[in-house]
Amino acid sequence: MPELPEVEVVRTGLASLLLGRKVQSVTAFRADLRYPLPDFSPLFEQKIHAIRRRSKYLLFDFTGDTERGEFEAQTLVWHLGMTGQFHVLPKATSAGAHEHVRFDFDDGSSLRYRDARRFGYAGLMATNDWEKHAWFKRLGPEPLFDEFDVACLLAHCHGRKAPIKTLIMDAHVVVGVGNIYAAESLFLAGIHPARAAGRISKQRLQALVDAIKVTLAAAIQAGGSSISDFVQVDGKPGYFAHNFHVYGREGEDCTHCDAKIRRIIQAGRSSFYCPMCQH
DNA sequence: CTGAAGACCTGCCTGC
DNA sequence: TGCAGGCAGGTCTTCA
Numbered sequence: 001m002p003e004l005p006e007v008e009v010v011r012t013g014l015a016s017l018l019l020g021r022k023v024q025s026v027t028a029f030r031a032d033l034r035y036p037l038p039d040f041s042p043l044f045e046q047k048i049h050a051i052r053r054r055s056k057y058l059l060f061d062f063t064g065d066t067e068r069g070e071f072e073a074q075t076l077v078w079h080l081g082m083t084g085q086f087h088v089l090p091k092a093t094s095a096g097a098h099e100h101v102r103f104d105f106d107d108g109s110s111l112r113y114r115d116a117r118r119f120g121y122a123g124l125m126a127t128n129d130w131e132k133h134a135w136f137k138r139l140g141p142e143p144l145f146d147e148f149d150v151a152c153l154l155a156h157c158h159g160r161k162a163p164i165k166t167l168i169m170d171a172h173v174v175v176g177v178g179n180i181y182a183a184e185s186l187f188l189a190g191i192h193p194a195r196a197a198g199r200i201s202k203q204r205l206q207a208l209v210d211a212i213k214v215t216l217a218a219a220i221q222a223g224g225s226s227i228s229d230f231v232q233v234d235g236k237p238g239y240f241a242h243n244f245h246v247y248g249r250e251g252e253d254c255t256h257c258d259a260k261i262r263r264i265i266q267a268g269r270s271s272f273y274c275p276m277c278q279h
Numbered sequence: 280c281t282g283a284a285g286a287c288c289t290g291c292c293t294g295c
Numbered sequence: 296t297g298c299a300g301g302c303a304g305g306t307c308t309t310c311a
Binding site: 034081082083098116117118119160161162163166267268 | 281282283284285287288289290
């Protein structure tokens with residue numbers, strides 16, 4: 001399901017429903033997803049006081065403050081993989097297909113995690129040092145922050161023969177750019193996805209930085225992409241798919257010229273581009 | 280170090 | 296209708 005915009009839309013939806021909720025119980029219906037699930041028992045009686053995002057990870061911050069006493073504040077880290085979904089439903093609602101974990105709260109609601117392919121994963125870590133965890137310590141900048149700029153991208157591209165598309169999808173370079181938005185950003189910037197990263201001018205890399213920011217921001221604004229099974233927390237679909245210029249449009253007309261959109265395989269993934277507009 | 284390929288797992292669509 | 300094959304948004308590991 002998710003690239004950065006989808007995760008951000010899920011984060012907003014969950015925050016609107018779950019802040020201040022106290023955990024009554026957590027049930028895991030299996031021992032692992034991609035990795036073994038953590039022991040959730042430290043979260044018992046704790047309240048969610050913030051829901052944040054870093055890269056494509058959701059971070060649920062708990063208070064550490066319960067009737068049993070004070071505990072070190074914990075952060076529940078969750079990655080949705082390809083098909084993970086969170087839904088907030090009344091406790092009485094029966095489990096759906098592929099529902100692997102549920103959190104029951106004090107107000108009668110429950111948070112359900114569903115994930116058909118089980119590429120998702122979760123971890124529980126101390127709030128004051130989650131950034132030191134292996135999942136985070138080598139991540140690149142957030143694409144929508146000022147820290148991601150042309151100087152940063154240029155430094156990673158220098159001397160690299162790897163295709164630019166592979167490079168912008170590398171989380172050590174910049175986080176959150178997945179297969180869909182990489183394709184869309186490269187189209188906007190007029191850069192061919194197979195072009196060697198080290199052979200692109202600073203000016204064109206600047207255009208790419210701008211295109212990534214514009215593309216991701218527009219997708220968040222639109223409520224995420226409705227590709228396949230992406231749904232928001234309340235079950236409504238995202239709408240960004242209606243705005244795709246190249247992704248999933250092999251053989252169709254380019255939106256800017258008379259050429260047909262092409263598909264190639266890079267690093268085992270489909271890449272879509274316009275042979276006239278991108279070089 | 281770099282870059283490519285395979286691995287994880289299930290569902291859905293296409294074509295025979 | 297049934298079934299094989301290809302494909303899917305992400306990351307991590309392995310190999311040359």
